Amino acid sequence: MGCQFRLISAVAFGASYLVSSGKIVPSWWPIAGFVANFATLWTVQFVAWASWAVILWPKFLSPLRGLPEPTDNSLFHGQFHKIRKLPTGVPMREWINSIPNDGLIRYLGLFNQERLVVTSHKTLAEVLVTKNYDFEKPSTFQFFLGRILGYGILLVEGETHKMQRKNLLPAFAFRHVKDLYPVFWSKSQECVQAMTDHISQDETKSSEDKNTAVIEVGGWASRATLDIIGVAGLGHDFRTIENPNNKLNQTYQNMFSPSRSGKRNLEINEAARVIRATCADLIAEKKEKRARKEQSDVDILSVALESGGFSDENLVDQLMTFLAAGHETTASAMTWATYLLARHPDVQTRLRAEIRAHLPSPAGGDAAVVSSLDIDHMPYLNAVCNEVLRYFSPVPLTLRTTACDTSINGQFVPKGTSVVLAPWAVNKSESMWGPDALEFNPDRWMAKFAGDKDAASGGAKSNFAFLTFLHGPRSCIGQGFAKAEFACLLAAWAGRFEFELNDKEELDETKIKIEDGVTARPAKGLFVKTRVVEGW
Structure with a gap:
């Protein structure tokens, strides 16, 4: 426009x-x-x-007029009233389960701008794999996110993206991620100990139960994941768990908090300046170590430097992407995991039993090392992680724009058409997941409960039913890293603490106001009664 x-x-x-x-x-x-x-x-x-x-x-x-679409359009603004009222991705979730379609749903937004929601295995495969470079991120989306994330692998297109992904893949290789599990566990230990100390020292708690306090879990999750991406990704400990008031953490907190638009631009520009400067300093520090021929580290930055495929400026963009996207998405997943465990105490109890039977206590000190084998051999932990990521994908929706005239499932789609990829819809599609798609059920990922269905895909009819990390050449390059980090952190929290919702109204999901943004989180934070469970 x-x-x-x-x-x-x-x-x-x-x-x-x-x-x-x-x-x-x-x-x-x-x-x-x-x-x-x-x-x-x-x-x-x-x-x-x-x-x-x-x-x-x-x-x-429009050649798209014949596609299935919602019927309650306003004259000039289509479905904008519903999109503005409901959390991001929720209208698409309603449509995917109520409007018969063959892989595409058309809807009209503000000023009747056309949007296509991609809903089936076949259409998702075309958009994400076979024709993926026909679909680009919108320029406005790139501009907004570029200031926060840098113009790294998440935002670049075409040949530039292919080159960057090729040079970064070794940093996220299967074996490399496996070697990082002890780092994930060490930081999870530190976080659990800090949370335990906070609970014991909380002056607002009842004197009758010295092991329980109300905490806001989103803040703790952000602190832990920022430290993890710092050590495992950049080879630098930001010590945010120890000191939440450090400059980088405060910068991200301010960046992702709502504010008036005029002030907001100034805040984002200043935040970007601080983050870019931090990343540039880390790169200079790494290059000095390499010049002294010191032993190479296993973090992502070290691997990227060794590839020789990036200028210093582009490395800054990559680090900005990993810092922001890497810690905010997993922090969102941890927040929703805590919420779901509090809503489903039976799942929480069963998960805690498996964790305590297989892992050392986080209070065990530095000697208590956890490897990838320890985590991989815990089926219920992995089932819970997968189900959380399905049920509450950290990123509820992402947009694409057709870069040229193209087609999806034989339907002509003109250049400039907006295409919606909605994990919050696809991940709960009844046509893909069955009649219990809207239920939180970790057992769908367990072999003995899946029956004749494939437990590795959660019983879904297609891998494309799980859209949390997307698929194809534009899939999340850090998927293995994020899932490993999430599993370690959730194991430490769920093994040590018992969670209960402080606000009983939040047992009803519809009562939670969700903050609109790149990632989905409770707008006012998530406050839970957290009790230290002894004996581990």
Whole structure:
């Protein structure tokens, strides 16, 4: 839409100059000054374009008009009223389970702008795999996220993306991630100990139960995951668990908190400056170590440096991506995991029993090392992790724009069409997951409960039913890292603590106000009664 306004303004400016200067004056055109001519020409063009874009194209001319869509559209704003009212991804979840479709659902947004929701195995495979470079992130999306995440692998397109992914893959290789489990566990231990100390020292708790206090879990999760990505990803301990007031943590807290738009731009610009400077310092430190021929570290930054495929500036962008996306997504997963365990005490009790039977206590000190084999041989822990990531995907929705005229499942899709990939919808699609798609059920990932279904896919009919990390060349490169980190952190928390919702109204999911943003979290935080369970 921005480019349309620029074009309209440019045409109005040029025509107004010619008319006002007397170089071109149609006999039927009233002679007026430049400003009046500009205003008149701009308005005429805008009305013509708006009539085309808002009424004629979406209502009468678009090749997408015959696709299934919601019926309760407003005249000029389609489904915008519902999208604005409900959390991101929730309207799509309703539509995917209520509107019969063959892989595509069309809906209209603000000013009747067309959107396509991709809903089936076949259409998802086309968008994410076979034709993935036909679909790019929208420019506005890139601009907004680029300031926060840097222009790293998450945002670049085409050949640049292929090159960056190739050079970064060794850092996320299967064996490399396996070697990082002791780091994940060590930081999980530190977090559990800090939370235990906080509970024992909390002056607001009841004197009757010295082992229980109400804590906001999202903040603790963010502190832990920022430290983990710091050590395992950058080879640097930010010590955020120890000191939540450090500059980097405060920068991210301010960046992801709501604020008025004018002030918001200044906050984001300053935050980006702080984060870029931090990343540049870490790169310089690593390069100095390499120059001294010190033993190479196993963190992601060290592997990326050894590839030789990145300039210092581009490495800064990659680190910004890993820092922000890497810790915020897992922190969101930990927040929702705690919520779901508090809602389902039977799952929590069963999970704690498995953890305590197979893992050393986080209070065991430095000698208590956990390896990938320890975590991988805990089926219920992995089932709970998978089900949390299915049920509450940290990123509820992502957008693509067609970079050229293309087709999806034989349907012609014009260049510039917005395409919606909605994990919060696909992950709960009844056509893919069955009639219990809307239920939290870790057993769907357990072989003995899956029956003749494939437990590795949660019993779903297709791998594309699990959209949390996307698929294909644009899938999350850090998927293995994130799942391993999540499993270690959840094992430490669930083994040590018992969680109970502080606000009983939140037992009803619809009562939780979810903050709109890149990741989904409770808007006012998640406060839970947390009790230290002795004996481990």
